[in-house]
Amino acid sequence: MQRAVRALLGSRWPLLGMAGALAAVVVAIIVVATGGSLAVAALTLLAGLTLVGLVAVGASAREAEQRARRTEKQLKALTSAVEAVATSVQSVAERQADPTGGPLAAIIGAQRLDAAVRHDELVALHEELRADLHATLTERQLAELSALANLYAMLGADDEVPAFGGFAASPRTVLRLASLVRRLPSDALIVECGSGSSTVWLALACRHAGKGRVVALEHHERYAALTREALARHGLGDVAEVREAPLEPVTVGGEKHDWYAAPQWTDLRGIDLLFVDGPPGSAGPRSRYPAFPLLATALDDGAVVALDDAQRQDEADIAADWLAEPVDGVRLADGDTVGRTRFFTASR
Ligand SMILES: C[S@@+](CC[C@H](N)C(=O)[O-])C[C@H]1O[C@@H](n2cnc3c(N)ncnc32)[C@H](O)[C@@H]1O
Incomplete structure (x- = not known):
């Protein structure tokens, strides 16, 4: 409620303050002009000035409060971002600390190993077949040539x-x-x-x-x-x-x-x-x-x-x-x- 009233009046405080100060000056002039007491006129002026001062202090306090809120919000966002980064860093650190590299790394590692072994086997088989074929053909041809x-x-x-x-x-x-x-x-x-x-x-x-x-x-x-x-x-x-x-x-x-x-x-x-x-x-x-x-x-x-x-x-x-x-x-x-x-x- 207090916040709502403040929000409603917030932008009018300077105007009300100025109006109050003006009213105090007018009252002081009237007091002097009508031969009233100078002390009353001075007190009225002082009250007007005090009003202006209060308005100015209030406005700057509101502005400071708003700035503080904004800063608090930014701080919160920054804190949660830092926390997210910290969580990620921690999980990376945990994974690095895990000698097996985690389940996914284990699967990829096993597949890589499997593929490497199969590749080596195929290369060896290919070499063997090539050598066999070469030897067989050469031997058969040599036998036929020598018979001829x-x-x-x-x-x-x-x-x-x-x-x-x-x-x-x-x-x-x-x-x-x-x-x-x-x-x-x-x-x-x-x-x-x-x-x-x-x-x-x-x-x-x-x-x-x-x-x-x-x-x-x-x-x-x-x-x-x-x-x-x-x-x-x-x-x-x-x-x-x-x-x-x-x-x-x-x-x-x-x-x-x-x-x-x-x-x-x-x-x-x-x-x-x-x-x-x-x-x-x-x-x-x-x-x-x-x-x-x-x-x-x-x-x-x-x-x-x-x-x-x-x-x-x-x-x-x-x-x-x-x-x-x-x-x-x-x-x-x-x-x-x-x-x-x-x-x-x-x-x-
Ligand atoms: C396996 S061949 C026999 C070849 C024969 N003993 C030799 O070593 O020359 C079997 C049959 O093929 C046929 N033949 C023979 N010479 C041929 C040729 N140059 N082309 C196609 N067929 C042939 C003949 O009818 C022959 O009886």
């Missing part, structure tokens, strides 16, 4: 031979077959399922060894002709023969297959080396399976059977079945694997 040089030095082809690569058996395989020819009996019979450059190399090996002959079964007219041409170029027509044998349906071990037409191989007896490199996989699944069941009785005791592309799943399954299923008393024993070719030995 070995073949040419051993058999000295003096005209063009169908190229290695693609469908052809690899130099390592052909080198092993050619070196086996040297150890075969003088009347050795070599039978090949699928003709090509291997037919020419086997015929060259027979001529070089001065023994043996080659019969190649070929289902494809064009490739039969190409192989015959290559044999003729080398004057090997009397050592190797390509028999064109279209694929025809046959059931072996309860499985249906397309295999070389029967009349082209039923006359074969005393096979010493059988190289199974056809029919191609495009002829159907397990296309090479019939070779051993159908030719087993034509194999000599101790004959070598070679199955190419042994790294393929179909050929791995075929090899397992051949080893597990003797045919008319003829069984196969597992031998070594050279490049992509797996070797077996037949016995009765």
Whole structure:
């Protein structure tokens, strides 16, 4: 209430004071003019001056009070700001004092560590794979190159031979077959399922060894002709023969297959080396399976059977079945694997 009255009158105090002082002067003049007592006039003037003084003191006191309030407000705001800063500083100090850096820092730290470990592992794995790949490729290529040089030095082809690569058996395989020819009996019979450059190399090996002959079964007219041409170029027509044998349906071990037409191989007896490199996989699944069941009785005791592309799943399954299923008393024993070719030995 007191505050409200003060607020209401606050701005009028100087005016009221001045009016009071003026009234005191007027009263003093009237007293003097009407011949009144000088003492009364002086007292009236003194009262007016006192009024002016009081008003001035009151106004300046109010102003001082307002300033004090403003200062107090600012001080309060400053104090709470300082307190907020102090709280933040304290929490930072606490976090710094915490050796684990707090839960968030722990999570970030763990993730950083994890990422660093994974990065190191990946770098190490990458290096290992690169080194492996380099070593594998170089070793395989070196082995094939050395087999190729070995073949040419051993058999000295003096005209063009169908190229290695693609469908052809690899130099390592052909080198092993050619070196086996040297150890075969003088009347050795070599039978090949699928003709090509291997037919020419086997015929060259027979001529070089001065023994043996080659019969190649070929289902494809064009490739039969190409192989015959290559044999003729080398004057090997009397050592190797390509028999064109279209694929025809046959059931072996309860499985249906397309295999070389029967009349082209039923006359074969005393096979010493059988190289199974056809029919191609495009002829159907397990296309090479019939070779051993159908030719087993034509194999000599101790004959070598070679199955190419042994790294393929179909050929791995075929090899397992051949080893597990003797045919008319003829069984196969597992031998070594050279490049992509797996070797077996037949016995009765
Ligand atoms: C794996 S290849 C036999 C290759 C042969 N034993 C050799 O090492 O040269 C199987 C069949 O592919 C076909 N063939 C032969 N030479 C070919 C060539 N250059 N391109 C595509 N097919 C070919 C023939 O029909 C052959 O019977």
